[in-house]
Amino acid sequence: MNIKDYLNERFSTLELVPSIYYQWDIGIHFSLAGEIYQFKKNDGLNLERFRLVYKQTSTLFNELFEQNDDLFLVTNVYKNKTKEKSTRKLKVYQPFLKCKCHLNGIQVKTYPYPFELDEAEEYEMQQFSLLCKRGDIRVNEILKAACNEDFPLKPKFGGYSIDYPDVFFVNIKKDIIFFVYDDRGCEVIAREAEQIRPLYEKYNDWVEEVDKKRIEQGLGG
Template sequence: MNDYLQTYHPNLRRTPHLYHQSEFGIHFSLGDDLSPLNDVDGINNDYFQLVYQQAMTIFDELFHPDDELIWVTNMYKSKYEKKNVRPLKVYQPYLKDKRALYRLHVHTYPYPFENDEEGDEMQQFSLNCKRNDIRILPLLKSAIHEDFPLKPRFGGYAIGYPDVLFVNTTKNVTFFLYDDRGCEVTSLNADTIRPLYETYKSWIAEYDRQDIEERLRIK
């Protein structure tokens, strides 16, 4: 993971807001301005079904069965707090072959965000695998469910929900579904992701469109 990023993404911090770290990127807004909540049972199922479909469509465009990828998870935790810490449950439920867990790497970094509390840190897990090794849709749903009492969900540490992103090392593309509101796609060159923009530009907020078109050299 570190060797790959140093070679191909030396300025990428491997944390949220990838779009703002990269020269070439797209920010998709999901849900088509629907509300995730309704007045009947609280959860708008139509909204979530749409977000599932949009996220899966973008993932399918970026990751083909034989592509090599790195599945990255950022877990945020206290260095000192040992109580009420849930175990890591991001890889095991979604891996088809649990033996792949032996290839999981972990590195610890300082907490990457502004924070008034001392003693927090980020543990970053990474796994080299292929798309077909993963139960993709349940995994994407877990990312989408971050702010809602819906299942499936990730297990994580007490101070924050884990962030999951994917690096396609075959195409040099990165995908980060941050929650139900949207996802970020970055690339080493504009040509790789320009067709994605052209096909799904209706999923991009109007206020983002000009910036993205400038990044992707769209006239």
């Protein structure tokens, strides 16, 4: 099985790029860290915020993925078509795999650049995917790297030139997709509402009021 065939079968209208929540009726958008700002008054990073963000994303992931669940770890890398000819799967995946043997199982497909940009034709998206178990990957390190996108914190994703990579966790047992876009928030979508309704009820305080009506309509609330 590959990620394209899986999506065609289970999420046929979905494009696996940021804002999956807005592409799919059954989903939740979580806002992270509440009112804690990224910077202190002296302009230093507020590490209290990032510790909370790491904890929240880890908590949500643990609710959605069990140890033996099969999943696709999907990474979108954005690059210049002509200046970079080689793929960068090692820098994207190598630090986050418990066994380097899984590097041989990574698949890659090239797509048009998915975002609006005056020079969009100069760029492309390479989508890497690995079918694995949750236990095969360093989950907390990946979640932290996603949250650290805009800040000088480690860990960090490598292998990018024009935009920071986007990483998606696709649970093929439960038909759930989880995406942390940065320290501000994350998105969860599911094929069936009952898979994520308990998550919404349990962590309702992490959802902005402006999002609740749309979410509850999708979940049948």
